[in-house]
Amino acid sequence: MRVLLVDPDSARAALVVEGLAGVHPLEVRHVATFDQREAAAFAADVVVVAADSPDRDTIESLREATSANPRPVVMFVDRSEPGLGEEAILAGVSAYVVDGLSKARVRSVLEVAMSRFSLMNQLRQDLEKAKADLASRKTVERAKALLMKERGLDEEAAYRLLRKLSMDTGRPLGAVANDLLAFAGVLKGTKDG
């Protein structure tokens, strides 16, 4: 089985390709943008498209067999398994099947793609969170240093003060530290001006 993966996100595509290669005897090709001639030459049995690929509309238009598109692309529909299409849309994947291929095989390809798309989503969210945590930690360090300098506190006392402010206002430590730095900047600006 030959699978053409159209995905502008190359990191995500790499995950999908790796996932497919491990499980099935199939040939997978990834392209960032869809080219009809290239796709025809590859002779895909299944075209898996990221929902955020602008090429989806072009692929969708290749429903009818023409001289330019001798193997028509049929949208993946499986009424016997309700929910699969919906799940795929929510996961950000769509699949097009070329000329009657066994449903079970298509399903397995789609499931791998869906799980890898979800995995990538999770990884991206984790990365965002890690970045935000790091930024927050840096802010707290700077706010602590400011308190130590302006109020003559030691590090431990500066941290306790920040934590008390956080608990009193019911706001995260990073947010309190951020406000403190912003106010300090404003006050400093006033003094300078």
Place this chain on the structure above:
Amino acid sequence: MVEAGRLKLGFIALNDAAPMIVADALGYFAEEGLQAELSRQVSWATMRDKLSVGALDGAHMLAPTALATSIGAGAPEPTPLVAPLALNLNGPAVTLSSRLAGVVGDDGSADGLARLVARRRQEGASPITLAVVFPFSIHNYLLRDWLARSGLDPDRDVRLTVAPPARMTGLLVDGVVEGFCVTEPWDTAAVVAGAGVIAVRGGRIWPRTPDKVFAVAEACAAADPPRLQALLRAMIRAAAWCDAPDNRAALAEILSRPHYVGAEARVIARSLGDIVYDADGAGQPLPVHAAWLLAQMMRWGHIPPDTDIAAVARRVYRPDLYAQAAASLGMSTPAPTDSLVGYGANGAFSLADARGEALHAPLSRVSQD
């Protein structure tokens, strides 16, 4: 008054998303008590799918896609949609490669193109490739009718392909396509880039060309009518704001922002000349527009020949929902017209004529036996 909960509205980077974009940018959704979040999509197929499964609560949609989706044409399952608002009229244009500028005549017809096609055929050259944005698009049907009027068969005499709007200029420059029909600002973008010439504006082919609608799932519309009314009020106010001549420069600036349309403000400003958002009842979703489009879809064999056009048109297009929202804003709406001047062989098309139009239009694919 309005139920809490975030609403996700999908749009595509085009000038005709302006009523949604402006309602967002100027805070009209918030003033209606709505927490509406715009979500930019990059394909019409994904827009349709997300609306169908409820991942979007409302969508900027090609009128023919809203109709096709409702009856299950080109979609896995029919998802009944309603269009309670027309987002604009006069959005699209036909643009040809600058290399073909010689075939563009003053009369706005495709006669020059037809002569070129004949000459190329004699020379044994490859056919002209023209792009539209989606199979079920106003652009596909407008271009087909324009070609057919000059005797060109859109399925035989030229090659029609589908490409994303923002990529059209690049395809023209690279010679992959020699023309396209797309909604602004992507026609003007090709002209500004020196790649294309506008052969004809949509309004010269079909006066006050219907284009995009705001679509929601019929089930959602029925589940929470006050929320839909609040959405409509916000967008009708935005559409009126967009049409005020004094606001056009500000509109171009808003649309040009990277998270909205993201084209240059000077290009967008130049491309807003024809589009109408609100004036003279432009926001009314007219069932006769739906009927005209369904007739075109039937004419070219894209929907079953036994489709009950009038029933589908009246179920999907809902001028009553529009009128209710407009009235609550103190705006009066004329009764929806059932006829279109300048459409069809007789120069007048009425809702009752739809089937006849599909059967008797030149090159109709509906067999008449």
